[in-house]
Amino acid sequence: MIKKGILSVIAISCLAISAYAADKVITPESLSLRKTDIVDESKAAPVDAKFDAKAPGQAKTLERSYENAPPLIPHSVDGLVPITIKNNQCLGCHMPDVAKGVGATPIPESHFTDFRPKTELKDGKIVKDGKVVANTTDVTVAKFKKLKKLNPARFNCTQCHVPQANVKPLVKNNFKPEFSDEKLKHKSDLLKVINEGVK
Numbered sequence: 001m002i003k004k005g006i007l008s009v010i011a012i013s014c015l016a017i018s019a020y021a022a023d024k025v026i027t028p029e030s031l032s033l034r035k036t037d038i039v040d041e042s043k044a045a046p047v048d049a050k051f052d053a054k055a056p057g058q059a060k061t062l063e064r065s066y067e068n069a070p071p072l073i074p075h076s077v078d079g080l081v082p083i084t085i086k087n088n089q090c091l092g093c094h095m096p097d098v099a100k101g102v103g104a105t106p107i108p109e110s111h112f113t114d115f116r117p118k119t120e121l122k123d124g125k126i127v128k129d130g131k132v133v134a135n136t137t138d139v140t141v142a143k144f145k146k147l148k149k150l151n152p153a154r155f156n157c158t159q160c161h162v163p164q165a166n167v168k169p170l171v172k173n174n175f176k177p178e179f180s181d182e183k184l185k186h187k188s189d190l191l192k193v194i195n196e197g198v199k
């Protein structure tokens with residue numbers, strides 16, 4: 001008797017679950033973050049982002065996204081991008097020798113540093129400190145060499161530093177950064193701490 005009772009309870013629950021599932025149709029739109037048909041994206045236009053920040057010198061720097069994150073560009077980049085081999089206007093205001101004069105944050109020392117001084121490509125193999133390695137991260141402690149010039153790997157500023165537009169994020173970001181020092185909310189010290197926890 002008891003067994004039968006349990007079985008019928010299970011059977012009824014199964015029916016209820018399948019009826020509920022049949023009722024719930026998953027549409028392509030409901031899977032899409034943009035709420036558009038993901039099968040046919042030809043009609044999906046990007047949002048009309050307004051990059052309406054103030055001109056350089058009139059903007060206010062933004063808090064760093066986390067400690068030693070590349071700072072966001074708080075000012076307008078109208079007429080400054082794209083950066084080309086022959087034209088990088090960012091340097092005109094951010095190189096350390098001019099930055100103070102125009103009230104811009106100077107490009108930090110880390111951008112005048114080669115973090116892979118002893119890595120070379122020999123016969124298609126990566127050679128680090130004279131030894132063949134599987135990849136450049138095999139040696140954990142970062143060795144570096146100060147350069148007199150900006151490291152060319154840092155030339156394309158907008159690869160890491162980005163201007164801000166007034167758009168609503170598709171997914172809310174709940175990340176809350178923690179800073180080891182309040183000052184680092186508006187300043188970086190990467191070169192000082194690069195081997196922290198490794199050495």
Ligand code: HEC
Binds near residue numbers: 062094
């Ligand atoms: C005309 C001078 C000028 C030019 C050109 C310029 N900047 Fe700036 N930049 C500034 C000033 C001044 C600030 C400080 C905020 C302000 O006053 O607008 C600043 C702030 C910044 C910051 C934030 C720094 C921080 O401490 O948070 C970044 C990142 C930045 N600029 C990147 C760039 C990049 C990348 C370019 C090239 C696309 C560029 N800037 C071109 C003057 C300039």
Ligand code: HEC
Binds near residue numbers: 090106111156186190
């Ligand atoms: C490969 C990524 C990358 C590129 C390319 C790059 N940066 Fe940065 N930048 C960073 C990161 C990460 C930081 C924060 C950590 C640090 O200081 O290195 C930073 C920090 C800065 C700061 C803040 C310095 C401070 O004292 O707080 C300025 C200003 C800056 N970069 C300007 C530039 C300019 C101008 C260019 C182009 C010439 C450039 N960066 C290219 C990643 C990059």
